[in-house]
Amino acid sequence: MHTVYLDNAATSFPKPPAVGARMREYVDEVGAPVNRGSYQAAQQAELVTLRLRQRLCALFGFADPSHVILTPGNTWGLNMLLLGALRPGDHVMVSAMEHNAVMRPLTQLARRGVAFDRIPCDAEGRLQTGRIEPMLRPNTRLVLLAHASNVSGTVQDAAAVGEICAARGIPFALDAAQTAGHIPLDFTALQLSALSIPAHKGLMGPQGIGALLLRPDFAKTIEPLVSGGTGSVSDSEDIPRYLPDRFEPGTPNLPGIYGWEAALEYLEGVTVEAVAAHDRALSARLLGGLRDVPGVSLIGPDTTEGRVGVFSLDFPGKDNAEIAARLEEEFSILTRCGLHCAPNAHRTLGTFPRGTVRLSLGWFNTEADIDRALQAIKALSAG
Ligand SMILES: Cc1ncc(COP(=O)(O)O)c(C=O)c1O
Incomplete structure (x- = not known):
């Protein structure tokens, strides 16, 4: 059986067979860093990394590959967003259906003076969008939702929430762990400020890599969670101001980049x-x-x-x-x-x-x- x-x-x-094959190709035949060497193999690795960012832009209706931040996974992307964007005195709203990748950093932040509220959902997990407006406060800095529940599969009406947030100038972010690659998702049409995705679920890539897509004006309000060498502006001990370097310290998961890029090529073919x-x-x-x-x-x-x-x-x-x-x-x-x-x-x-x-x-x-x-x-x- x-x-x-x-x-x-x-x-x-x-996974699509090309995923493992491309990861092995990187480890066995390329083996070069990105942003550090100028030899041919390093340039090839840089090209694949850029192609990955470009494929993510095309898939999610996003304009700027430099604002596609490669993360060590969706949980990391969500932590970068929450811990980097919220300050004591801020208020954030989430749904009543969130994963602990959101609730644990929020609970941590609550101890530092960040308040959060949960927007109620019905017995099938559907967000009660009519409840949002009365819950907004003058200090609401972010609305963040699990686009679909990992328990019930319920997909939230992100377009309606995007409208409400855009009208008030409040950044709106989605945790698309259960929708990315499963249903069409357009960053611009949904009026998002941030989108966090894992490679290893519907996007058919390997584990240990993800991406955080950031609208440029919103990115400016986020403090990097981790800092270190980027291979750029090496004369300075301060963090580069430009993206993606600002949010991508250290040597990235290159086998993961190769594998994910191959997965997205496959997904583009399938649609x-x-x-x-x-x-x-x-x-x-x-x-x-x-x-x-x-x-x-x-x-x-x-x-x-x-x-x-x-x-x-x-x-x-x-x-x-x-x-x-x-x-x-x-x-x-x-x-x-x-x-x-x-x-x-x-x-x-x-x-x-x-x-x-x-x-x-x-x-x-x-x-x-x-x-x-x-x-x-x-x-x-x-x-
Ligand atoms: C809705 C949701 N958010 C966040 C996560 C965390 O994603 P990861 O474990 O890939 O970091 C998951 C994983 O199951 C999820 O389903």
């Missing part, structure tokens, strides 16, 4: 629209099948509208952790059980502290995978 991988919200698997259509078709199949299974509750939207392919299931009267373990042991189906680093999302959805069994889809999943999962869920919910 081949393994069915349904944990793509954690990290996508498998995000085709990925989204595939995701919707498999989601419809899963949702349709689940409706016929007694003894299992779907947490979150039960239609393909306003969601991505991340599904939380609860098996009332049973131990969800045991269900996830049996899915692997008896059916070779890999899922994830628990709170998924988002305790308040579970409070919102009514599944705290019990947690859920999460099934999350990716480009390489097939209809046969969904059918296998449905058969297994049917058997376990009955047994």
Whole structure:
């Protein structure tokens, strides 16, 4: 029985074959730094790095490759944004569905005098956008949302929030961990000031790399979280003022850059629209099948509208952790059980502290995978 991988919200698997091949090519055949040497291999590495920034610009409707900051991952990008932009006395608003990559730095900041509020969401995790305006304060410096929940797959109405923020001149940022590469996303159209993305989920790249896209005027308000050598303005002991160098100290993850660039080339060929259509078709199949299974509750939207392919299931009267373990042991189906680093999302959805069994889809999943999962869920919910 081949393994069915349904944990793509954690990290996508498998990767397009070119990803590993290009990473190996860098390690075995290139091996040069960027921004430091002028020899040919170093220039090649610089070109690939620039191509990565350009591909991200094209994918996310963003104008300036110099403001695509390569990060060690999405959690780092979100920390750079929150800890770098907010000062004591500031107020920030987030949704009630955030991941701990946002809530832990915010809790840290709260001890330093930064206040935060959670915008309420309904029982399916949908942001109540009408609640935003009355919650804004004169000192609100940022509105930040998980674009889609990593627990329920609920996608927020970012366009509506972008409108509200733009009208008030408040920077608006998205954590696109669960939407980047899964659904079309346009930085400019959504009136964003910042967008944080990981390489290793829907963008099909390797782990340990991500990007933070910053609108130039907003970037000026952010203090670098980490500083060090950049290979530029080396006569100065101060941090360069220009981007991306200002926010990219130290030698970057070059195997990751090569791998991610290859992943984006693949994704451009496939197109995000085709990925989204595939995701919707498999989601419809899963949702349709689940409706016929007694003894299992779907947490979150039960239609393909306003969601991505991340599904939380609860098996009332049973131990969800045991269900996830049996899915692997008896059916070779890999899922994830628990709170998924988002305790308040579970409070919102009514599944705290019990947690859920999460099934999350990716480009390489097939209809046969969904059918296998449905058969297994049917058997376990009955047994
Ligand atoms: C909504 C959301 N935000 C942030 C993160 C953190 O991303 P990473 O672990 O890639 O840094 C995740 C990861 O699952 C996520 O789902």
